[in-house]
Amino acid sequence: MPRQLKKRSRKAGLPPGSLIHIGEQLIEKTKITVFDYDETYLQEKEIRTTDECRQYKNSPTVTWIHIEGIHETRVLEELGVIFGLHPLTLEDILNTDQRPKMEDFCEYLYVVLKTFYNNGGERKEITSEQISIILGPKFVISFQEKETDMFKPIKERIRTGKGNLRKAGADYLAYSLIDTIVDNYFTILEQAGEKIEFLEESLIKNPSTQTLQAIQSLKRDMIFLRKSVWPLRETISSLERAGCQLIHESTNIFLKDIYDHTIQVIDTIETFRDMLSSVLDIYLSSVSNRMNEIMKVLTIIATIFMPLTFMAGVYGMNFKYLPELEWRWGYFFFWGFVIVIAISMLVYFKRKKWW
């Protein structure tokens, strides 16, 4: 699981709008890719200097500037100047410890979201990445912390012209990006769901401390996901109400669709939380059942052998006058007695359903 709190304190005392990158540097060099397209025309290139972006600002075509790696504050500053971004927006893009939110600056909308990856390692931990999207009248700028192929299907759809992405405006592109991110949650949740089912089965077979740790770790993942997804609902719902005509009427129905998906994600997280606490209950009671079983074994053994040991002790005594010792069949009577005691004890425990 990722750290719950990033080193935000580095910024304490600085004036607002100070551009400081909060988070880990996950990529060596910032990579800027530009897609400039309309229904008939498409240009895709990787650019070196932010200066090259200037031409796209007021072009009639839709432009998607995708930035991977946000630790170079200089790049951001320059983009901020070119596209007229507010210093607080730039500060928020750099601060990877944001809560999902939408801010309407009228000239542009600023949306910040979280996406989650399964980092594939042995413990299959979930890591998160912050994605910022700026939607202007004819452009979309997106910021990612590292290079991933999450947006590959969208790039494909732009290149091939499949679907109506090429026909629609910048708002539809922004919608497609957000949709991809939300769809991604389902993948993460499916993996979590499989883990929970696996845990349930392994619990019944053999409750170990590892199982407990796995439950707790999943619980924390859910806390963590929930923290990111709850505000998402509000974010998307505020997008639907965004003013300044940056979002067209026709895109609204698609936003409603994402909104439904978000509710679905929240529902699933809540269901998983409920399921995890019932798994925990099963764990705890199977632990206490084990204890019960151990105690039963101990008690049965003790209850059978203590009286017998006492009897053996009695006939080991050295009293001068101890009549049974003189009997011809004394020893065999003793064994008979032992067997009777043992069997009647076992019958008693059987009746009490201990056995």
Add this chain to the structure above:
Amino acid sequence: MPRQLKKRSRKAGLPPGSLIHIGEQLIEKTKITVFDYDETYLQEKEIRTTDECRQYKNSPTVTWIHIEGIHETRVLEELGVIFGLHPLTLEDILNTDQRPKMEDFCEYLYVVLKTFYNNGGERKEITSEQISIILGPKFVISFQEKETDMFKPIKERIRTGKGNLRKAGADYLAYSLIDTIVDNYFTILEQAGEKIEFLEESLIKNPSTQTLQAIQSLKRDMIFLRKSVWPLRETISSLERAGCQLIHESTNIFLKDIYDHTIQVIDTIETFRDMLSSVLDIYLSSVSNRMNEIMKVLTIIATIFMPLTFMAGVYGMNFKYLPELEWRWGYFFFWGFVIVIAISMLVYFKRKKWW
């Protein structure tokens, strides 16, 4: 219990409106049944090709097209074209992992619901099925995942003309379908209620691990039902407020009635959840009572026999000078001592209410 999460990730990256069936295929071939009726006329037939539906779209009679089996996306596509359904509606019908909701497209209302079956198997698990209903001005199209006889009573009422179903419009037919689905919840809940009562009784008699698993399984069923029924309330309440005159004034009072039933279902689920957690409490404390009882037996046995075994050990010692061993009645004194100790111990435990 059904899986909590279906393989929705198959759709990640696809453009919205992509028609992909999410869920298991539960039936071999899609079956389309058409009921076309007004107060005096009735036609019922099973059709082969979607083309045959075209005639019903603008006919003055009420038409109910009931589709069982939704895995054939081609059928849906064609129906979509004929009745002018939005691509997102078609996508939602195919995705059986929906949350109950109502969407008002003005030309038609789209309602998606969940129904539950007891799959009759040994473990009497609950399975769910998604039902989509499209209500147009003079037609209702309903989609089910498999063939069931759930809507049989409605078909009967259409055939016999009992009640005012034949007299009323398409909205009343849609209401009747929803009413049937909600009534179905009561059947499921009654079965769950009986299980809970059975569990309570069997708990008092004999708390076993099976009981615990049954409690947990019922708890999960309740989580699962609740997830489907909570949004239902909102769905039905939004139906009452639906615009575009698809729902007549006279049907509203019936929707209010379903709304009350939904609240009743939610109430019952919440009550069952409360009851299940109190059953769980009883289970846990009866387990710990058992432990107590076992410990008591162990302690009583140990407390009685340990001192006695020690005494037997003492007179088994080989000291040269051990006066009691020489006594004429030593052995009988010993037994007298043993009996006194044992009885006084038992009296002590009796007083402490251990016995």
Add this chain to the structure above:
Amino acid sequence: MPRQLKKRSRKAGLPPGSLIHIGEQLIEKTKITVFDYDETYLQEKEIRTTDECRQYKNSPTVTWIHIEGIHETRVLEELGVIFGLHPLTLEDILNTDQRPKMEDFCEYLYVVLKTFYNNGGERKEITSEQISIILGPKFVISFQEKETDMFKPIKERIRTGKGNLRKAGADYLAYSLIDTIVDNYFTILEQAGEKIEFLEESLIKNPSTQTLQAIQSLKRDMIFLRKSVWPLRETISSLERAGCQLIHESTNIFLKDIYDHTIQVIDTIETFRDMLSSVLDIYLSSVSNRMNEIMKVLTIIATIFMPLTFMAGVYGMNFKYLPELEWRWGYFFFWGFVIVIAISMLVYFKRKKWW
């Protein structure tokens, strides 16, 4: 406790408005009593046929028709025709598994409530009864499942003319009926409160499994009461807002008074729930304290006698050369040793506050 869920499934598939009695038949024959009165005039009679009611519908005097026993659907049907009741109202009256609610049909108000009795049996279980009240401009029709003397004080007040019941209209009569029902809750709650106090005292003296079952049973009673009282709040508050002038301005202040009582009842139920869970906490920890005590006894006994038994065993060994056995005072040294060990152990446990 009454069953949580009645056999509502008997109605699944039937058209709405089907008159089917859901619940147990609690009385042999339906009994209809009529009170017809104004400030100066009073007529009280028991009637046989519903036809006799017809005259009261439009009479200028206030008429109270009280029906005990609702299993005869025919009676209801006829009353429905005479007083113009909606089929759904009749259906709701017959279905004794209703949630308290108020429905405003403008010609009349329909109120359904629950009342509770202590069925006086050995286990003093609470049973519930559904009471339906129909308030028309000049008449009140009330339906009860069985014959009780709950409304006796109201009948007395009508007969004697005490209070301003005879002076006021039908709405004040309806208010008085509801007030009686709500006052009844306080009686039930007082009994529950006494049970809780009794449980608390008996817990401290002797925590038994019976106590636990009594706690759980009270908890369920509270769940059950709560389910009925929560919607009551809303019901009464909607009565205050009822349109169509069926409720006069002057009665509103009395409804506000009942509303306050309802809140008080809800508060008390919540308080009892809190108290019951703290009683449960006490129970659980007194059980675990008992366990602790048992373990202490076991441990003290074992810790004292195990070393001693070992020592006795040592001097029971048959080694050829075992010097202590030859000593003149060996046996007495042994006993000295035993006493020293035992006392020092006891002192140790005393210090550890085990004793």
Add this chain to the structure above:
Amino acid sequence: MPRQLKKRSRKAGLPPGSLIHIGEQLIEKTKITVFDYDETYLQEKEIRTTDECRQYKNSPTVTWIHIEGIHETRVLEELGVIFGLHPLTLEDILNTDQRPKMEDFCEYLYVVLKTFYNNGGERKEITSEQISIILGPKFVISFQEKETDMFKPIKERIRTGKGNLRKAGADYLAYSLIDTIVDNYFTILEQAGEKIEFLEESLIKNPSTQTLQAIQSLKRDMIFLRKSVWPLRETISSLERAGCQLIHESTNIFLKDIYDHTIQVIDTIETFRDMLSSVLDIYLSSVSNRMNEIMKVLTIIATIFMPLTFMAGVYGMNFKYLPELEWRWGYFFFWGFVIVIAISMLVYFKRKKWW
């Protein structure tokens, strides 16, 4: 702790407005004190008959009639007639089982509150008293169940003319009374806070059943306080919005101040509840730690002495041919073996951190 539910059932079946005192009689005779004052004039007297109050009703000076002891219903009835109080108000004053509330009768405001005392006894239980305040245009009537010196500071302020109580109107006097009651909560809470801190310290030293009972008793006090303080918030906030100009604009800022205090009280109660449940957690886990410790002692003793006792038993056997018994140093070898076993066991437990 005071009883949670008073004998309200005595009133079941009576018509509304029946004047019946519900609660215990806490004082022998009702005592009526009158303060009549304006900025320059002050009259204070104890009166015998309610008739003497009549003169104050329309006098231009502010009059405070303070009644201690409410069991004499006749006094109330007479006051009701003189000051034109609604029968339901009189009923509410007599019923000491009220929830805090404010009722606006336009001619007067009726406020009912709860105050709490520490009854100073050995167990330092909290008892509550109901205080009713009636605010008219130029008079305040307050009702207390018994004689206390809670309002002494206000009487002093009236007598000395300190502060602007004498300058302000009746609403400011009513405010001052309420303020005194709310300030009183802080005293009760401080004592509760000290008890909690004391409990925490004593828990760490020695967790006893007494501590548990003290925790539960405090928890119940908090439930009880909360029940009274929650509605207080709403009560005061509705005072701010009261119509009919009984409350002057200038008093509103003071009501806002009390409102803040009420929130503070609620916050503190919630914090105490949280703290108490964490104290309970500490208690429970320290109990289970004790159990652990006891089990460790038992296990260590048993694990050391069982093998040794077995060995002693072996050499106590009477086999004809048992070679070790013949050895010259057999007995000493035996002791060497015993010491080696015991020490290695202890080392093992030490490593496992049991020791």
Add this chain to the structure above:
Amino acid sequence: MPRQLKKRSRKAGLPPGSLIHIGEQLIEKTKITVFDYDETYLQEKEIRTTDECRQYKNSPTVTWIHIEGIHETRVLEELGVIFGLHPLTLEDILNTDQRPKMEDFCEYLYVVLKTFYNNGGERKEITSEQISIILGPKFVISFQEKETDMFKPIKERIRTGKGNLRKAGADYLAYSLIDTIVDNYFTILEQAGEKIEFLEESLIKNPSTQTLQAIQSLKRDMIFLRKSVWPLRETISSLERAGCQLIHESTNIFLKDIYDHTIQVIDTIETFRDMLSSVLDIYLSSVSNRMNEIMKVLTIIATIFMPLTFMAGVYGMNFKYLPELEWRWGYFFFWGFVIVIAISMLVYFKRKKWW
């Protein structure tokens, strides 16, 4: 942790507006620092008498009067007269037991906040301090309980003119103070986060009672922080809506930024609470696992040695006729038997996964 409740009862019975310092005196002498500045001019001085402040009230430059130490009520009284502060404001400044809130007196805004320090001691407890800010048209007065260097960065920014603090108005200064306080929470939360991670790791290694106490102490810190931060959200949101033009339009976006940070703080606190309860769960179940392990050891030892000790006892008996004792290899058979029993027991436990 700081005390949850300060000695507010000292004020019970006093008229509102009584200036009494509630809290501990944390500084010897009140220290007043004045910053008077505009874009080009800056004066910074420490003043002795409140009289010197009078000149700044209506000056066109922005004035920041920072007061450290609030126990001298005389200083406050004088400032109150000079700047026209309401007596209730002064009372609130002195009462360090306030809930964060904003009050709009139109001539000035009064904001009270809490800040937290890690008092650096051995147990690293969190202490809180109350900070009051008064924002007038051209002045800001801030009150702190003791001297700290929390506002040092702001002083630096004023001195150096970095950022646009010097260019903006008094509202921006007030915003900067609040921003500093909120940023401070992140520092505290980071430390808490590190503690939680440390606890988790140490739990897995060795669950001790100290760990439990550390968990509970952190939990209480969170309760405490939460109590202060929840109302903060509302406070800042009401600042945004403050009337009377004390807050300029341009500052609002910065307040929105703080608001987001506050939400972030609340989110983190809630997450920490969730994490702490899951840490507690791990603790509790690792304690019960330990118990299990101890019980297993005890049971294994007892189960192996009890039968063996019995057998040894049998052959220690003194029966005249006990055939095995006469056997040549009897003793060795005995040992063979012992070894077989022990090994088969161990195999049994191994299979049951006890070993």
